[in-house]
Amino acid sequence: MKSKSKLSLSVFFFIFFLYLAAVTSDLESDRQALVVLRNSVRGRPLLWNMSASPCTWHGVHCDAGRVTELRLPGSGLFGSLPVGGIGNLTELQTLSLRFNSLSGPIPSDFSNLVLLRYLYLQGNSFSGEIPSFLFTLPNIIRINLGENNLSGPIPDNVNSATRLATLYLERNQLTGPIPEITITLQQFNVSSNQLNGSIPDSLSGFPQAAFQGNSLCGKPLNPCDATAESPNSPPGPSPGKKDSDKLSAGAIAGIVIACVVVLLVLLFILFCLCRKRKKEENVPSRNIEAPVVAPTSAAAIPRETAGNVPPAKAESGAVNKDLTFFVKSFGEFDLDGLLKASAEVLGKGTVGSSYKASFDHGLVVAVKRLRDVVVPEKDFRERLQVLGSMSHANLVTLIAYYFSRDEKLLVFEYMSRGSLSALLHGNKGSGRTQLNWETRAGIALGAARAISYLHSRDSTTSHGNIKSSNILLSDSYEAKVSDYGLAPIISSTSAPNRIDGYRAPEVTDARKISQKADVYSFGVLILELLTGKSPTHQQLNEEGVDLPRWVQSITDQQSPSDVFDPELTRYQSEGNENMIRLLKIGMSCTAQYPDSRPSMAEVTRLIEEVSHSSGSPNPVSD
Numbered sequence: 181m182k183s184k185s186k187l188s189l190s191v192f193f194f195i196f197f198l199y200l201a202a203v204t205s206d207l208e209s210d211r212q213a214l215v216v217l218r219n220s221v222r223g224r225p226l227l228w229n230m231s232a233s234p235c236t237w238h239g240v241h242c243d244a245g246r247v248t249e250l251r252l253p254g255s256g257l258f259g260s261l262p263v264g265g266i267g268n269l270t271e272l273q274t275l276s277l278r279f280n281s282l283s284g285p286i287p288s289d290f291s292n293l294v295l296l297r298y299l300y301l302q303g304n305s306f307s308g309e310i311p312s313f314l315f316t317l318p319n320i321i322r323i324n325l326g327e328n329n330l331s332g333p334i335p336d337n338v339n340s341a342t343r344l345a346t347l348y349l350e351r352n353q354l355t356g357p358i359p360e361i362t363i364t365l366q367q368f369n370v371s372s373n374q375l376n377g378s379i380p381d382s383l384s385g386f387p388q389a390a391f392q393g394n395s396l397c398g399k400p401l402n403p404c405d406a407t408a409e410s411p412n413s414p415p416g417p418s419p420g421k422k423d424s425d426k427l428s429a430g431a432i433a434g435i436v437i438a439c440v441v442v443l444l445v446l447l448f449i450l451f452c453l454c455r456k457r458k459k460e461e462n463v464p465s466r467n468i469e470a471p472v473v474a475p476t477s478a479a480a481i482p483r484e485t486a487g488n489v490p491p492a493k494a495e496s497g498a499v500n501k502d503l504t505f506f507v508k509s510f511g512e513f514d515l516d517g518l519l520k521a522s523a524e525v526l527g528k529g530t531v532g533s534s535y536k537a538s539f540d541h542g543l544v545v546a547v548k549r550l551r552d553v554v555v556p557e558k559d560f561r562e563r564l565q566v567l568g569s570m571s572h573a574n575l576v577t578l579i580a581y582y583f584s585r586d587e588k589l590l591v592f593e594y595m596s597r598g599s600l601s602a603l604l605h606g607n608k609g610s611g612r613t614q615l616n617w618e619t620r621a622g623i624a625l626g627a628a629r630a631i632s633y634l635h636s637r638d639s640t641t642s643h644g645n646i647k648s649s650n651i652l653l654s655d656s657y658e659a660k661v662s663d664y665g666l667a668p669i670i671s672s673t674s675a676p677n678r679i680d681g682y683r684a685p686e687v688t689d690a691r692k693i694s695q696k697a698d699v700y701s702f703g704v705l706i707l708e709l710l711t712g713k714s715p716t717h718q719q720l721n722e723e724g725v726d727l728p729r730w731v732q733s734i735t736d737q738q739s740p741s742d743v744f745d746p747e748l749t750r751y752q753s754e755g756n757e758n759m760i761r762l763l764k765i766g767m768s769c770t771a772q773y774p775d776s777r778p779s780m781a782e783v784t785r786l787i788e789e790v791s792h793s794s795g796s797p798n799p800v801s802d
């Protein structure tokens with residue numbers, strides 16, 4: 181017995197050491213591969229510290245002890261990529277060498293990169309053919325080879341890349357036809373090549389600009405028959421009668437099917453419209469036992485129309501108890517009055533639409549009409565009691581709520597300056613100049629205090645939906661956090677893109693948000709505040725990089741001040757040091773692992789230090 185357990189223990193240790201050896205030797209081979217790369221490409225030297233781990237090298241990112249990302253965009257590299265370099269980074273998932281001056285072929289050993297997802301080689305001088313093995317890499321999602329000197333045909337095995345979403349091949353020297361593509365691409369561009377032939381039907385939905393600068397024909401460009409008559413195209417045998425017969429048979433079938441489909445869709449839309457109408461009409465009569473006075477549609481609120489609509493007449497006799505009040509200091513009103521007030525759509529958020537409701541006597545409130553409430557009435561009311569009991573200078577006050585089977589309304593204090601998101605990303609000029617450093621630092625601090633307050637209530641309370649459109653601003657540009665604590669009562673079906681760009685990597689179910697996930701979202705918010713870039717910004721997404729990683733990649737290779745919103749740095753340079761301190765706080769909040777993130781209380785303390793030392797006005801005190 182004893183010897184047996186001894187044996188198994190030693191076997192265990194043996195395997196353990198083997199594993200250790202494997203891990204270290206793999207990182208060692210990654211290091212060697214990077215050194216091969218460094219020794220082959222010329223230009224601005226890669227200042228990598230050979231005595232440190234490759235994971236600390238500029239442009240290199242590791243995960244679980246292996247190199248998973250290599251990003252050296254715009255680094256002035258030239259020469260050709262060696263075999264035995266990048267191709268030996270077998271755990272690589274992202275490769276970005278865009279906008280360098282690299283030339284020569286795409287190395288043949290890139291076929292080893294079976295985990296590669298994102299390949300960005302645009303803006304170089306790579307030549308030779310596009311290797312067909314790129315499309316057999318099982319995980320590949322984005323391929324960008326635009327603006328190179330690639331020639332030959334587009335490989336005909338594009339369809340092997342079943343996960344491929346982006347294929348950019350514009351501005352090369354590619355020839356021949358575009359192969360039939362059956363996978364669903366989201367982004368596609370082959371403009372400015374020497375391609376000819378007809379555009380496959382599956383690609384006809386892309387804009388003309390994606391095909392221009394070739395000798396292509398067919399939708400979305402000119403029909404092929406027209407080009408066949410043009411003098412440029414080869415004479416060739418004209419399409420035979422048999423062909424056109426076949427085509428017309430197919431066309432007839434297509435037209436019949438299309439007609440049936442259109443008819444069905446129309447019927448469906450009609451059905452939906454009728455139902456919706458019926459539902460809207462039902463709202464008042466079901467909930468309010470009062471004679472229906474006005475034939476107009478129920479209320480100003482449910483009508484998603486803008487301001488100048490005459491206030492809809494609602495039913496009289498609505499009972500006050502329908503609205504449950506938490507605060508009365510904003511003035512007295514009842515559901516009836518609320519429905520009579522003139523409404524203006526403020527926005528369609530992810531939990532529902534918001535309206536501004538103005539009463540005749542001057543009171544203005546914001547009304548949120550919740551969508552996709554999934555919990556029963558009892559749980560809903562309990563939740564709202566908790567939210568209604570919260571009170572903090574940087575939280576938007578919840579004044580009242582209304583619950584019925586068909587309608588769930590929350591009444592909040594109205595914030596005249598709108599949301600931070602609108603101010604940061606809206607029309608230039610409109611209030612954006614107000615967002616100087618002091619204001620932004622103040623907003624960061626106010627939001628941090630509010631979230632800190634939520635977290636201090638008990639360890640399970642979190643905001644769950646922190647993003648710039650939920651940070652509203654008071655007249656004096658103080659942050660007022662809204663939409664707090666609603667995640668647990670809203671359907672998670674609307675979750676996946678709900679907090680796109682703000683969601684912590686570990687969060688898979690948006691209804692189960694932890695405080696550490698809030699810290700992550702708050703970190704993204706800080707980065708957004710400082711860079712002026714929206715976390716869902718197209719340009720960031722195209723590269724598959726989120727805002728935190730974008731900031732990281734820029735601060736790695738350039739001065740941190742390169743990431744700041746130009747609007748922010750234009751007028752002030754002396755506050756720069758504090759901006760960098762705040763940037764670092766934001767970056768620490770967006771740490772990959774929840775345990776590495778600071779607590780919200782800690783974050784608040786750090787931001788307080790920053791804003792005290794920059795002498796920014798500190799209007800809100802606890």
Ligand SMILES: *[C@@H]1O[C@H](CO)[C@@H](O)[C@H](O)[C@H]1NC(C)=O
Binds near residue numbers: 212213216264
């Ligand atoms: C790259 O991998 C190949 C095959 O595994 C190996 O023979 C070669 O030595 C490696 N090169 C480097 C620089 O590690």
Ligand SMILES: *[C@@H]1O[C@H](CO)[C@@H](O)[C@H](O)[C@H]1NC(C)=O
Binds near residue numbers: 229230231232
């Ligand atoms: C290189 O890394 C080693 C070990 O991490 C460190 O001691 C040394 O200071 C670094 N050298 C430079 C120039 O950064």
Ligand SMILES: *[C@@H]1O[C@H](CO)[C@@H](O)[C@H](O)[C@H]1NC(C)=O
Binds near residue numbers: 305307308329331
């Ligand atoms: C592009 O490749 C062709 C050969 O295929 C070569 O003659 C030409 O010089 C290359 N152009 C550039 C800009 O590298």
Ligand SMILES: *[C@@H]1O[C@H](CO)[C@@H](O)[C@H](O)[C@H]1NC(C)=O
Binds near residue numbers: 355377414
């Ligand atoms: C495309 O161009 C090649 C020559 O570059 C020619 O041989 C071929 O017939 C052309 N194909 C079509 C469909 O025009």
Ligand SMILES: *[C@@H]1O[C@H](CO)[C@@H](O)[C@H](O)[C@H]1NC(C)=O
Binds near residue numbers: 350369
């Ligand atoms: C395709 O690339 C060209 C540049 O060659 C650009 O002008 C065009 O806007 C792009 N079109 C699309 C749809 O991406």
